[in-house]
Amino acid sequence: MKLTELIAGVESHRKTLTVFNAPESEITALREHFTDRNIDVAGTRTSSGPQRYVVLSKGDEFVTAMSIDTVFGSDEKASQSGAYRPILDHLDETTFTSYDVGQMGAASHEIEDRAWRVGSGTVYAGFGTVSALGVRIDTYERLADKKPLSVHLYAFPDSELPAHDDVTVHLERSEEIRTTWFVAYDGDGMDSNKCALLAEEREPDAFYGFWTYDPDTVDWIVDHLVTNYTITDHTSDLS
Numbered sequence: 001m002k003l004t005e006l007i008a009g010v011e012s013h014r015k016t017l018t019v020f021n022a023p024e025s026e027i028t029a030l031r032e033h034f035t036d037r038n039i040d041v042a043g044t045r046t047s048s049g050p051q052r053y054v055v056l057s058k059g060d061e062f063v064t065a066m067s068i069d070t071v072f073g074s075d076e077k078a079s080q081s082g083a084y085r086p087i088l089d090h091l092d093e094t095t096f097t098s099y100d101v102g103q104m105g106a107a108s109h110e111i112e113d114r115a116w117r118v119g120s121g122t123v124y125a126g127f128g129t130v131s132a133l134g135v136r137i138d139t140y141e142r143l144a145d146k147k148p149l150s151v152h153l154y155a156f157p158d159s160e161l162p163a164h165d166d167v168t169v170h171l172e173r174s175e176e177i178r179t180t181w182f183v184a185y186d187g188d189g190m191d192s193n194k195c196a197l198l199a200e201e202r203e204p205d206a207f208y209g210f211w212t213y214d215p216d217t218v219d220w221i222v223d224h225l226v227t228n229y230t231i232t233d234h235t236s237d238l239s
Helices: 003-011 024-033 076-081 101-118 130-144 175-179 215-228
Strands: 015-020 039-044 053-058 061-067 097-099 122-129 150-156 168-171 180-185 195-203 206-212
Touching: 003 175, 003 180, 003 195, 003 206, 003 215, 015 024, 024 039, 097 101, 101 122, 101 130, 101 180, 101 195, 101 206, 122 130, 122 175, 122 215, 130 150, 150 175, 175 180, 175 195, 180 206, 180 215, 195 215
Parallel strands: 015 039, 122 150, 150 168
Antiparallel strands: 015 053, 053 061, 097 206, 122 180, 180 195, 195 206
């Protein structure tokens, strides 16, 4: 399985949020609220039953239900009683994004920041091409200065590789490396610290993918990179 196939597998587990007996303005607001999530939002009306509530489902399987106010965090009674689990609790691993470069950079920073705070382990990152890597290589050199933290970078060679220190660069003529953006942190072996972002550039500067804190998924991404891309530190060899 390739990185892009893992993304497709996550995408295929799309969920549906059905909004019952709510004004169209609130349905629209919910669509905007979950615009970067792997979720369809649909409105419907019933002749009886609660007003302004939502049901999250996966195919024919019920996942959770709550009031619209709870979704937006304004239902204080439900929040205090713990009667409802936040919908995001059910979307962590199936989160699917459509981000531009700026949003991808912001999402990557969350993982970089965790690695910096822990200060050990290994970060694996790829941004498609050497041209794209060059824009961010200073960030990862600073991250690698936080020894014993290690950094491995991956890129398709479309231009000359910038000078670099402390990071290990993998130049790979691979289509999945050229078309994906990923940042994975192995948590220095601690499951609670593991996290990853993985996305595919399906249109120019438009990325589709997911982030996860599931240790098994992070381990799979790391193992895939280590197993398939072992040639390292091609400082200037683009042949």
